[in-house]
Amino acid sequence: MQLIFEKSQPGRRAIRWDTLDVPEKKLPADLCRAEAAALPEMAEIDVVRHFTHLSQRNVGIDDTFYPLGSCTMKYNPKVAETVAALPGMARLHPHLSTSTAYNGNVQGAYELIYELERELAEIAGMQAASIQPIAGAHGELTGTLLMAAYHRDRGNTHKDTIIVPDSAHGTNPASANIAGFKVVEIASNAQGLTDLDGFKAALNENTAGIMMTCPNTHGLFEKDIAEIAKLCHEVDALLYYDGANLNAIMGECRPGDLGFDVMHYNLHKTFATPHGMGGPGCGPVGVGKRLLPYLPGPRVVKKDGGFALETPEKSIGRMAAFFGNYLIAVRAYAYLRHYGGEGLHDVSRKAVLNANYIFARLKDAFEPAFDGRFMHECVFTASKQAEGGVRAMDFAKALLDEGYHAPTVYFPLTVPECLMIEPTETESKETLDAFCDTMLKLAERAKTDPESFKEAPKTTSVSRLDEVKAAKDLNCACL
Amino acid sequence: MNPDQLKYTKDHEWIGEDGGLYVVGITAHAQDQLGDVTYVELPAVGRAVSQGDETAVVESVKAASDIYAPAGGTVAEVNGALEDKPELVNQDPYGAGWFFKLKDVDASELGGLMDAAAYAKYAAESEH
């Protein structure tokens, strides 16, 4: 397909301007650019067709089942888009929060933030939450900065190390590093859980904290979590909860009750805000009592019968210019309101039901990566199939030809030839059955005709792409 | 370089003397594990390194690995050809695909490294 720049025709335009009703002014020539930016010159209909055609080369949840493990690709309710577009939300200038003179202009927004933060805290058993962090990794950075502030405040200058399991998302060690910590990785055990002995060996006076997710990225509940929390707190180390898998446990258990001190939520996963091709997300941070004084500021508080801003005394400062991805938070608020407490509990129960159903149907054809009970996602290894020449990536590509998005492959790094399937609660039994039928069909074909996988995908707008060429040529812009 | 006469690290680097300088590269096993090398970040000439220091980075599409100095010394030369042809690391890991050369090396530091036979055994084991 042509690039938009290749469709440009000199003199063509999509925008009509009203006559400038004031005298035209120019900056002094030495402050001006020499030439106009070479943006496309097109009619509106050609711009519209270009992006319509591009969209047709994409696949979203509205098109098909999207079982991308660890990413929680659930249905994005349309009402959330409607409320986020309300003029009272979309047109609100953020600097209305900068001067108290405008306090009366933003009471609705403050009320929504206040309520959302309160409910997020309750869902996870935290004392408070802040919607400032802009994405999950930004929430991790906020959380690790909070941990650093806590230790600095208490004179724990020796506490310079964060423990991270080897099954963790790459963002965990990367975030801890930016917050100034050294990272110690510990291995998972054969059951796919954090190895208690390995953890004890890594834990010492210098440990500032541990970053975990529970259920972990293997989809398994960390059975020793209470013990890990107790041991951490004995040496004044803190527990960070990566909220990527919160969709598995709502109403069944809460990170705060498990002993976690700080966490982030992925509103774009658990609370169904659209993933937008990779963003915007929204990654609020939640804290227990230990980290409450350090939260990013300012915060919305109740005051004089209304809402106002206040910065906690020991606040780490500003993580966002204002309130993070506010319009994403509005979408999540709509989701929370629709479900309520009972509904959220049902979300997690049905998410776990769906994942276990897929597991039950596929476990004889694909080797389970672990023996335990999977929760919201199930993890297989295609090692046996790989010996016959069909690797995890080949299954992924073959699924594209069958009209599905592929599961997550090659993550977590702990599982060879990993296939990680997360169906979410928003998929029907018929959808799950059709997907499982397809997986079983492909497993059979891998035995009889492994060569056929190498040509997949054949039905997509392009076939497998040369990533080595891309990295060597580095053609990243049409100039 | 003749692989049989080189010394090897557990991180899959090799080192060998050539004309008074010590040449460093990565092994055939290492380049095979990485896949097609797309980029090599080389150290500045004149930089002093200690044994085990991160001295270069090698990247493929799916991985990035640090290259640790097999011995301490001063970087005397780097292989500029890798800038345009990183694939030399795959094609000729013990020859045209070398990374950098060290001078002022304390030869006693090489004593702790593996010889070719020991490395061959080590590489075979690390595949499993």
Added chain:
Amino acid sequence: MGSWIPATERDTAEMLAVIGVKSIDDLFASIPETLRPKSWNLPPGKSEMAVRNEIERLAEKNVPGQLCFLGGGYYDHYVPSAVDALSGRSEFYTAYTPYQPEISQGTLQSIYEYQSSICRLTQMEFANASLYDGGTAVFEAATMAVRCTGRKRIVLHESLNPRYVEMLRTHAAHLDLDFVSGDDPTDAACVMVQNPAFLGDVRDFTELGARCKAAGALLVVSFYPVSLGMVKTPGEMGADIAIAEGQSLGMYLGFGGPYLGIMATRKDYVRKMPGRIAGETTDKQGRRGFVLTLQAREQHIRRTKAMSNICSNQALCALRALIHMSLLGKEGFARLAAHCHSKAEYLKEKLTFAEILNQGPTFNEFAVRLPRPADEVVRALSDSGIIAGLPLESCGAGGPSDLLIAVTEKHSRAELDQFAAALENAACN
């Protein structure tokens, strides 16, 4: 119960039978009883209609104003209808990161075209696929400059948005960096400037760029995208890293987000740049296609040593920016800048009762000192539906009577006249 879960009671029973357990509770047996929720104090759920009513009521409590002269880095520009229509296609907004490039060419080509448009706008060589926003882009640029130079001193120019500086200090609190004010590049990783300045001044940083180069420091320019319809570009000034808050390229003000962090650089530094990058390549049949490239720099591969921890970015916002720029086009982008600048100059000349604080030229925003405290004045105007601007004392960038006023293409001459009169009335009487 929510309506977004399809499972019926019969489905559930059939699935439990296949799984081989009696109840859903059995699936949660690995969670010990002692760890069950200590409370679950959440309101009951409600219908979509009731949800919408509730949020509409909240929205009605907000007062965005009929006329808005607030800027300070975020501007009330017109968003063409096609931006919403196209970015609202669910093939875009319900997709995720293009992990499977064969079914993500829409995403990947749009990222490539976005990167191209940003390079054309800034006259830089490489752009990434997006960062979170303008403030975090300042932080990412600072740490990128540290990686490129091996130095730890960050020089902060007075032109920078004070909010960005606050964010930078929060993010970098434990990185052992040395922040100094001014513009001396000696021993610095970078000098960071903003153009136009937070208070609106337009400058030429070419000479500073040369001094940075001589001193081995990078010049980082935070720019305002719309201004580049007229103003000298970061590339022309010799910038090594160009960053921006991209909100003005088709994003709604939305009380702070989602916005768009823009970052571009020179070829020398592209491998030190954080974030995703799309690159052109070919498929097995030799057809053009696009993939994410240079991923070995990123957290999912490089983990602790990654260039940044960023994973989710603002891809949909980058798409909006690309559509917005494509609709405006070469001529339209220049017209947009001309309208903003000319209207701001018109208003500036009308405000004879106030002292203009900018010494030199400004683009579409300027600071004034009023005869009365700015808080009182903006409160009075707000009652008549006019958001008069940003009282500068509230963000530590001026005195109690100082006000920052921004003008965009949305303001007609009549509205500017109306505003000037209302401001004079509130400020002088």
